[in-house]
Amino acid sequence: MSRPADTSVGLGLRRALLGALQSAAPEDFDFLECAPENWIGVGGRLGDSLDALTARHPLVCHGLSLSLGGFAPLDETFLVRVRRFLDRHRVALYSEHLSYCSDDGHLYDLLPIPFTEEAVHHVAARIRQTQDIVGRRIAVENVSYYATFPVDRDQQALDEATFINAVLAEADCDLLLDVNNVYVNAINHRYDPHAFLAAMPAQRVAYFHVAGHFDEADDLKVDTHGAAVKDAVWDLLGEAYRRFGPRPTLLERDFNIPPYAELLDELATVRRVMHEHASTEAWHARA
Template sequence: MKLPDASAGLGLRRALLDELRAAPAGAFDFLECAPDNWIGVGGRLGEALDALSERHPLTCHGLSLSLGGTLPLDEVFLAKTRRFLDRHRVVLYSEHLSCCTDDGHLYDLMPIPFTGEAVRHVAARIGRVQDVLGRRIAVENVSYYAAHPALAGEPDMDEASFVGAVLEEADCDLLLDVNNVYVNAINHGYDPHAFLARMPGRRIASYHVAGHYDEAEDLKVDTHGAPVKGDVWALLAEAYRLHGIRPTLLERDFNLPPLPELLGEVARIRQLQQAASPGHGADMLRA
């Protein structure tokens, strides 16, 4: 099973469970959850998840594999993840292109050095994850605020080159987070449009959009705690034009507004997808 390219989803958060179950048909096309937060959960919460996954396609976005880390992959957790994905007929599984462990879980996403050695290391770990899960995965470009120490001076490659090299070496897909592109571009002084243009469109499995916090003119923080800003919507529209429409998720983790406000942003995704669809211009000319 595969999601239609022109589909718009919403993050499944526990605080929204009752509202999501009561949402009208067609309010969103799919839901996304972090399996790390749901594996082994039973009772009322488990029943609610089961009910939602019966009614709506489910995608999963992992939090704790630490693909860029040096500790061995947690294969017991991977086996549990595979059972979760199979049970809920998950149509897409993704993880972050980052490190989140160092003698324990850091509960944050740390950058990976943009080097050839790191490409080979991460790609090997992605390959093992794909083998254990029995499926192709997507990796997400992440936001970062300070370069890894190994990036000081002259790194082997820039961020866009590193992302592309990992995708080729691992033969996996890309979850392109458009907000992360915008945040990193502001914080690290590069052109977000040029970065988008360098992404391999054939490997893009889906997109994410989210809100961020304006700490300063030259410092943006990827919070997932605010509405999506206009510059990010414009960048998503550009991504559609450059690389085509793909399933797109609205991420919102806290400061949750009433569900109708979130569904308004889901509707905005659908509007941009429709505007970028083939024949839309011709339809407008006939109108």
């Protein structure tokens, strides 16, 4: 198993794109990403298509339902199935959201975790348990959020960057840095996205996500993965490359999927931004 090269660009494996991905030229993209929940146990024509694609392209997995911030016990049976899926498809990099998404059942949304020391210890323990079961170091993603939890008087509220750093250190895991989420949160919660990037630990950044969002208002952005990447997010991605060097970069598009040629145009922009902004030293060290 090996991770995608740091200079690689990838697309999400969506069933609506299967035909285009199967007939794609080798140079169109370098790796694919899928949610294991959507593919575990899938057989027949779709399973054969997945096997054919992962035989030709590296695959990374980005989970949807682990609920690392939740209180219900982790679903160990599910995680064993995830490990088998990762092993079968030679997946070195498995990531999940730094959020929670279930209580008595799935809530079908990614909800924020309180930024407290207590939450750091709780989430870090669940990440360590996950890593033990799947047999891999995982990455957690900074998520978009639209409200924050009130903090009890006996607890001290942390800022988002401090919270993420504390979780990464205590869990000894990696970071999936979603650049669009940084931009969306910075606008919605009135903080400096450049300072946020500067606070992230370079040695733990495993790969990047970049995506589009919806402009509800000048001061309200909604993370949708349903539109083209905005200029401000491309600019922030360039800054991320300058700070961290090239990293594998995944273009997310979950709905309103455009013609395949338009996705290739956006991948070409990812490559251009990477070449223009990653330092020469970092590029040669990681190429």
